[in-house]
Amino acid sequence: MIDEDLSILREKIQEMLPDSNLKEISDVIWEETKRRLKSKNCYVAFVDPENKDSVGISFSHLTPECQMYAEMGEARFKVRKDGSYGGLLGYSLDTGESLYVHNVAEHPAAHGIPQGHEPVDQFLSVPVKFNNEILGQIVVGNPEKDYNNHDLEIAENIAEIYGMVLKELLYKK
Template identity: 35%
Template sequence: MPGDKTGLSVLEAVNHILSERLTCETEEDLGKVCLDAAEKITQSKFGFIGEINVLGKFDTLALSNPGWLECAMHDPDIPLLINDMTIRGLWGKVIAEQASFFTNDPMNHPEAHGLPKGHPPLTSFLGVPLFREEKIIGMIALANKSNGYVEDDLNAVSTLSLAMVEALYSKRAEDAFKRQSQEIMELSTPVIRVWQGVVAAPLIGVLDSERTRNFMERFLDEIVNAHAEYALIDITGVPSVDTLTAQNLLEATTAARLLGTKVVLTGVRPAIAQTMVHLGVNLEEIETKASFFEGFKLCLGKLNFEVVEH
């Protein structure tokens, strides 16, 4: 679709936006998809989509490059987004009146506020507000349809605006959920520096593939960052060890050894030790201790620190 200014039906545009929402990595990517669809159904040359920020000014979410090809204001190869714009002019009228409108003589319109130096000529303009829960949150502006805009264009973009808002807020909700999930994942697989040259990873719960991947990345990163000679993996909070968990623990210790770090596995209860032996795990290759304290004391001793118990 990008770069093709041929017509597109409203239904096709809505479906395209809602499907692309699932693959867009950022809000800006989704904004470009929405703007591109709006330009196609109206055969507009360029436009922008933006939101009203907390200061009552305007932040662009997407701004089409075609409008800047002949413009001295901006290098068209560099993505452009403008923030904190004062709301005024033709597009400001859309927000102020919370109503859609179009004009095919924009430069002579009473609300016209002129154009910045180097801005492409404006031959026609169409603006549609974006609403969420009956509150205006932003707008979409389109410009320079060859034969001028008609009422059908206004209706089409108004319909499309509903899909735009739905897609944008769904994307934000999904991104927030992913961030929260990542934060929870990091909290459930912490890797901490407990002493100079010693890091520890207290594991709690079942180690599924996703948690293991996250743990391995953070575990090895912290080993490198701390220049750790020793690393403790504490499985006191792991309820049971199956083949997959045992394999994951072996991979973690092997990877750490390749970085020059000695691993001590702590919290190994008799039942778990028996299970690991039954699964064929060679415990002779892994230093083990029954408790985190014993493992930590071992590491300090190897670092020539004396632990005195009171």
């Protein structure tokens, strides 16, 4: 059922690929993820192939700085010297695992949110992979109803579609 439901999205993205840029496709992924997971907020990012930074390209505005990042075209989170990203936002990038959390503050990877950041009561994150290589992540928060395994599966399927896009546009050798 999920695969059938997402086949329309997959076809739309494949049709966009020849003529669209990464931002245009990421915006579609962002909108579809928010809609399908009934979430107020979403963050769609890729891992920069040059320096491994996590680069948010389509994202909800949760801080006063988000408008500035949107005008810059990205919100960049530098990879640490040890190769990790840290925190709950970096969890899927660090572990390659998908997760959802109903109480963000209680997750061991959580280390708080920046001053001025809108509260996030629930959080779902999936790594974006192609052939088991992590190329990005999709994160949603503040859903209308509690996240569950079905939501995680939907997000993982959307991430699979986005992985194909990132491979084609950024990682093609």
